[in-house]
Amino acid sequence: MFANSCRWLSFYTHSFDYYVLFRTNNPRSIFFFQEDVEISVPFKLLRVLAFVPSSFLQRVPTHLKDLMFLRYLFVTEWFEGLDCVVSTNRDLQTLVVSSKESQPGAPTLHLPCTIWESPRLQHLELGNSYVIDPPSVVKDNMQTLSWVNPSHCRKEVYYRFPNIKKLKIFCKEDLEPSHETGRSCNNPIILDNLDYLVRLETLSILVSAGCAVTRPEQPIFPLQFKKLRLNGTNFCKRDLALIGMLPQLEVLKLENAFHEKIWKVDEGGFRQLKFLLLEAKQLEQWIVNRIRSYILSV
Known part of the structure; x- marks a missing residue:
């Protein structure tokens, strides 16, 4: 009775035998907070999935490809095959790839641009250990974006996100050069052109120690700003x-x-x-x- 009626599942470390729940297709949301090499994700109708790193991650992409109704995906680290999962799930709206605060000198992982192929993607939130080049086409659906590479803060790029409402910019000293500009964070970067984001309501700028960030002579902020966070700026x-x-x-x-x-x-x-x-x-x-x-x- 329980297995056939439950639609929201959250698993922690305990002795409860939850494998009986995998015989049903009813759950729409599932959260894993423990490591188990035997876990799989067979729920065809699953819409929300969040999990922490574990030894079964290498086999997860095969199962995630079958979750065609998946709308929200949260993972705490990027793994091989995830870009294919994102680009093939047609209903995916939110992708969160979290990460621990990277230490100075830690490498930055460049994510594949195939992420932009997800047609309904609205919210892309990346930790400060990841960077992705901007899309080549306009993404009208995008509303939330964590932007690691400040060299992309140009009006040509902002025009591709006309409806963005929430933007987070990470400025890291060790950031690799952009594929488009060839610039790295070791050179001064001017954070301007924000007025081209006509629907932007929330902005966060996080600057790591040693990263050279300057402002234009007359900084212009969108008048519709409601929330502003500045960390490490001068x-x-x-x-x-x-x-x-x-x-x-x-x-x-x-x-x-x-x-x-x-x-x-x-x-x-x-x-x-x-x-x-x-x-x-x-x-x-x-x-x-x-x-x-x-x-x-x-």
Whole structure:
């Protein structure tokens, strides 16, 4: 009775004999949180799948190819054959390839561009250990993108994602040169052209130590910004003043992104701000003329 009625499964380390569940085709979502060399994924109607690394990964792609209704796939590391799985699953909407925070000097894995062949892909989230070249055609469906290579931050590339709403950019010192530009993060990279992302609402920029990132003389941020996270950038008071004028900004996270001793918030700035996270080791004085009901974390 249980096996024939369960549609959402989550397996942890325990003594429960869950193999009886593999005789049914009812489950739509399944989560694995343990290592087991005997596990397979036979559910033909499965829509959501998430698992951590284990010794059965080498055999998983054969089973995943049969999951034609798969919409959400989460894996904690890339493995051989996954690009074929992604490109052949016609209903896949979300692909998350997580990774642990890479150490300085750790290699970056270049993922195949066949990932873009998935026709309904809307959300591509990659850890900072992975990089992928942009697609050659416009991807109207894309709404979420983790972008490891900042040398792709150009209007020619942004035009291929006209409906992107959430963007994360990793800047790594050890990043290999781009296939398109031949530039690496060892050369100064200007993070501009963001105003071409006309639907962008959430932006995260994470810069590793030693990575040279500069800003344009007059940085332009989309007016529809609601959430902004800056980590490791070297923004000045002028930049923060421009950010403060964004009319819809609700969440601002500054993590070692501001290195001056005094920050005076301009009158009328940050009108819609609801959450502020501030990590600034050199900041000695913060002057705010008007305190609102912010949630402040320092």
